[in-house]
Amino acid sequence: MKKLTDLQALISEAIDKLTFPEQPAELYEPIGYILALGGKRLRPALLLMACDLFGGDVENAIEPAMAIEVFHNFTLMHDDIMDKAPLRRGRVTVHEKWNANVAILSGDAMMVESNKLMMQVDDAILRRVMDVFNETATGVCEGQQIDMSFEQRDDVNIDEYLNMIRLKTAVLLGGTLKIGAIIGGALLTDAQLLYDFGVNLGIAFQLQDDILDVYGDPDKFGKQVGGDIISNKKTYLLIKALEQAKDAQAIELNSWLTLQQFDARDKVTAVTDIYNQLHIRQSAEDAMQTYADKAFGALDNINLPEERRQYLRQFADSLLVREY
Amino acid sequence: MKKLTDLQALISEAIDKLTFPEQPAELYEPIGYILALGGKRLRPALLLMACDLFGGDVENAIEPAMAIEVFHNFTLMHDDIMDKAPLRRGRVTVHEKWNANVAILSGDAMMVESNKLMMQVDDAILRRVMDVFNETATGVCEGQQIDMSFEQRDDVNIDEYLNMIRLKTAVLLGGTLKIGAIIGGALLTDAQLLYDFGVNLGIAFQLQDDILDVYGDPDKFGKQVGGDIISNKKTYLLIKALEQAKDAQAIELNSWLTLQQFDARDKVTAVTDIYNQLHIRQSAEDAMQTYADKAFGALDNINLPEERRQYLRQFADSLLVREY
Structure with missing residues (x-):
């Protein structure tokens, strides 16, 4: 290889x-x-x-x-x-x-x-x-x-x-x-399994990107932490939080979403705080793991020598374990 | 057919x-x-x-x-x-x-x-x-x-x-x-000849469109006569006129092109007048005929029964003889 x-x-x-x-x-x-x-x-x-x-x-x-x-x-x-x-x-x-x-x-x-x-x-x-x-x-x-x-x-x-x-x-x-x-x-079946591997890995990777935006190490992530929060971007985290927030939490979250003038750091801190209260990070990591598992499941079924499947596993791991 | x-x-x-x-x-x-x-x-x-x-x-x-x-x-x-x-x-x-x-x-x-x-x-x-x-x-x-x-x-x-x-x-x-x-x-050579027929016919057709914009019968043309003149569109007629106009004609033509406020009918009449002085219509019709001839030349070489070539000729004629 x-x-x-x-x-x-x-x-x-x-x-x-x-x-x-x-x-x-x-x-x-x-x-x-x-x-x-x-x-x-x-x-x-x-x-x-x-x-x-x-x-x-x-x-x-x-x-x-x-x-x-x-x-x-x-x-x-x-x-x-x-x-x-x-x-x-x-x-x-x-x-x-x-x-x-x-x-x-x-x-x-x-x-x-x-x-x-x-x-x-x-x-x-x-x-x-x-x-x-x-x-x-x-x-x-x-x-x-x-x-x-x-x-x-x-x-x-x-x-x-x-x-x-x-x-x-x-x-x-x-x-x-x-x-x-x-x-x-490749045979058609193997090509299709590799497709399934790629699609599920791609979804897991995007979910990881959503998590990193909020919880990533700014030195390693390479983007502004909280950029999605500042711009109200509909990520897995925000959608899940909107689903789960109740009463005062829901009111506070929605007020940050509608506020036109705000201090960016204040907004990132406040919204992250709501995410933490709702265990949104865990929920997103669970979803990410679900798709990673689907990707690895497809991979296990590809008719290839084990060392080649291992190569693909290592590639997937390298994509999904970007340091937080 | x-x-x-x-x-x-x-x-x-x-x-x-x-x-x-x-x-x-x-x-x-x-x-x-x-x-x-x-x-x-x-x-x-x-x-x-x-x-x-x-x-x-x-x-x-x-x-x-x-x-x-x-x-x-x-x-x-x-x-x-x-x-x-x-x-x-x-x-x-x-x-x-x-x-x-x-x-x-x-x-x-x-x-x-x-x-x-x-x-x-x-x-x-x-x-x-x-x-x-x-x-x-x-x-x-x-x-x-x-x-x-x-x-x-x-x-x-x-x-x-x-x-x-x-x-x-x-x-x-x-x-x-x-x-x-x-x-x-079709054989490759015949398909290519039909391509040449189409391209040359297409150029002739576009030149006819340029001519009709100025000289077409408004009832039959279906567009505003002089629309290209009003908008300074670079058609065969305008480019040719700009090449051939000298002295006072060139000054007048350029002044119509730069004028921001004008009566549309006055502009169409004046520019058409310059085209007429320069025999631009004849020049455009000659160019159109040149491309029509190229199209018919390619057609003559297509290896098809004569009645089928005749069918194509009639189609080309019908495209190119839109009434003026």
């Missing part, structure tokens, strides 16, 4: 070499710009890993892996317009550096480019690969729409939230692994 | 029956909305026609034909955001009826849906069809970007203009016909 870090280096190098036409500049320059912002290249590396896992040649998976990275960055480019985000990975977003029209159209062109890259597989698996890719793309669009609609609603429940994060982030992880497995020559 | 009007009816019926998931509503309702605005369904009908032309079963081409219509409407949904267009086919545009975010994301989902529909062809031709579709999509994105960039420029020349209309509108016509031909079992 190749090391994940080596696969990340391999795909980073391939992405650096990816070129687009020079003209029209305003269509293609933003594509190069967003791809050059970097990131961990985890998704494409996982596609290569899944291929390698089943004994496939990772060279055959480089272009599909780039397709996943180009697709992911297309969704980021459009999401940033919708969220009016000024920054992406510490750099100015495309719609701010150019304008929204450029970001819409460059994103569209990226989606076409990702389709072209994903087509670079053997004829024998072309339809299977493209079917998974298209279903994944539909899921991501649905997840983004549901997430946007949550901002207008105050009655989101836990099941709706879990469905949203499944679609918005987890199916891409699952689809990426499934495509890599297909390229690597 | 089936009649084009019958094929239009066939595809209209299929599009009416096309359903999307109910949820998330804000993702899928706009897709149903824009598709229900109607239109002539000319592009998908031409895909069926191209299939029929080579003896293929049009039933096998219904889903790819719908893919072309869904793709075309996706580009309209995004173009309307970029152009801030309030109306589309006399109805409120998606970004006005919902909002820009909804139009961005529904458009993205439509593109995925168009890919899924286009995949519904035999394995033996899947890659060829998808390659043509992806190249077409890239061309349309490039054309839209070039068109947007023209608004910021005052040095656009005729070659750039012809390249823009080729990409923005003509390659979709060519790609549509080529895909239909492939599904119908």
